[in-house]
Amino acid sequence: MNIDIITVVPELLEGPFSHSIMKRAQEKGLLTVQLHNLRKWAINKHGQVDDYQYGSGAGMVMMCEPLFNAIQELQQDKKFDEIIFMTPDGDLFNQSTANQMSMKENILIICGHYKGIDQRIRDAYVTKEISIGDYVLSGGELAAAVVVDAIGRLIPGVLNDETSALFDSFQDNLLAPPVYTRPADFKGMKVPEILLQGDPKKVEEWRYEQALLHTKERRPDLLKGDE
Ligand code: 6GU
16 A cells, blocks of 8 residues: 655654554555655745635635645556545544555545645545544644554554454444453452463453443443444
């Protein structure tokens, strides 16, 4: 999978993909992430990519022309399956969207800054608008990092134990069950006996029960329409 990201602050995205699982995904050739500084397509030598909004109002808006030229140039190399705009008024991102996105080949992500981007770019090019939650970030970059991480780890071969993503929280609309490691007794706090007995069927049942219990307590909304 190839992910291209257009941003005015590429520095914000250099860290998240340079370590751990996202680094390994790229080393294995399963994922490429390319950052594109929008200033490369600035309208003048001052690096201008934004301007005041029509109709007055506080905050700058990212202009059509730099974004148009950036998209045009990147489209010469690839046909994008999705052009995603990161914005707090987008569709709420969840595991189901991550699953769908992980099956795409080429994705372009546009990170908004300031008041957002000129609506005409959204109308003409953007195929999907994503928000990562009901709060406002100062730009789309951190949200893009979240989305790329969630998608990237689902690409087949990225996780060591391929089955492990299947048991993530949310894959069945259930939160994950608790996990334990050694020692079996830590300052008097004990690991549930059933995990020590080594009966895989019982362990599986216990995990399912715990997941259900956990979900009922914390996120009953996930169970709606289930059962
Ligand atoms: Cl995608 N962008 C911004 N700026 N704020 C957000 C967001 C995105 N998702 C939640 N808050």
